[in-house]
Amino acid sequence: MTAGLDNLKHIVVLMMENRSFDHMLGGLSLVMEGGKKKHPGINGLTGDEWNPDTQENPVKVQPNAKFQSQLDTDPDHHFPGVDLQIYGQLPGAPRVANMKGFVKDYFRQTKNVARSHNIMSYFKPDDLPVLTNLATEYALFNGWFSSIPGPTICNRAFAHYGTSFGQVGMDIFYTLDKIPSIYERMIQANPRRAAKIYYYDEQSSTMEIVNLLKDQPQIFALFDQFLADCAGNTLPDYSFIEPCYNDHPGADGGQILASDQHPDHNVREGERFIGRVYNAIRNNPTLWTNTVLLIVYDEHGGIYDHVIPPNCTPGGYTAKADATETGEDFTFNRLGVRVPAVLVSPWIPRSTIIPGTEDQTNGRIFEHACIPATVTSFFLGTYDNRTDREKKALNFLGPLTDTMRPDDDCIVFGDLE
């Protein structure tokens, strides 16, 4: 065990909404310095990736992503839509995954050829100073994928339970008694461990309503409490943070903006939220040295990524054809589209990159089942009552080393208040 792991006391996960790896971070591969690529290990964009539109014209990726109002028609990210995005054609005839169906699928939403091209947009790194600096200052996963080629609820379930209990959609699921959530595992452990889901406020609430249904109100707290827990050294062993999911009036008559980055919410507000979470940990010298922060997105939101999702351990469930709406069963043997995932700790060397599918020798594949797998393994040790898929999911704490970077070597974010 490394010194970084020996010192680790808190794991914090911040899960954002609906943006793909290439859309947010793919532009880092195009940054040049001294005539060479500045980040050669990042599996981002070459600038030549393309999709055909509905008129069979090639549409290249473009560095023209906007913070808002560009994807105001929500891109499709439900199972049949993502299936088309990945395979470029509908089921039926023999096909192979090629990541060529994003523009065609977005046309189904927009009914407008020009607007359908927006799905190929990506941000220039300078547009996203928080996410890109964290990705290049700490550790970036080249191969972190959403757990299911589908929407939010089933993907977030993997972060809480290591499974979606056979669901591939937005339905709430009830057959949960066999596998406890990571929070239940923690608070029922002997000795008891502390775990919390921090949601932004009561107007935004949580997407993890199953735990409310299961009478687990004690695992919930507000984001203000997270800030207080960071400042007061009362952070639980494990924290899961949910951003604000909607625009609504504040208690004092002000404006509370959605910070989840779900289209068409403002991406810059999400940047500021990520920065606030980071600063809350970074600005407490004790917490900073014994906490690791994972920033990850639940799914790609229908937005282009060039990496073909790999196969995975199935996990014992089958979604029938009427649930997938593709005419085919799904056995949970393939991951969803790749998402941004960044690991932050002073024990991580600058510019650490964990290779993914591009490296057939050293590449490692991560998905949201890695979250309960890692938290369980680190805090509870052996734990049998979970899926095979979670048991085989990789531990994401590998980048923590024996060497802690000096305080002046670790960035802070300014202008956040």
Next chain:
Amino acid sequence: MPPKVIPVPKTDAGAYDPTRKAGTLLRSQALHLREALIKRVHELTTLLATDMNSLKSEADVSAYVHKATALLHPHAARPAQK
């Protein structure tokens, strides 16, 4: 030497739009919360149906009070102390 400070731009003025049409995720969230409320109503109805004359012992009362408090003040609800 102080750490490097990365300035974070402010969110664009005019980004706030509470009249924006709610998407699938938010509508699903509201539906799922409704499911949780229905379960809570069922629990409330069951509790209200308790025959108060059946509460004889301190254990009877404490069990009732525990359930009532959990419904009225859920953030305070905890398993019974050992």
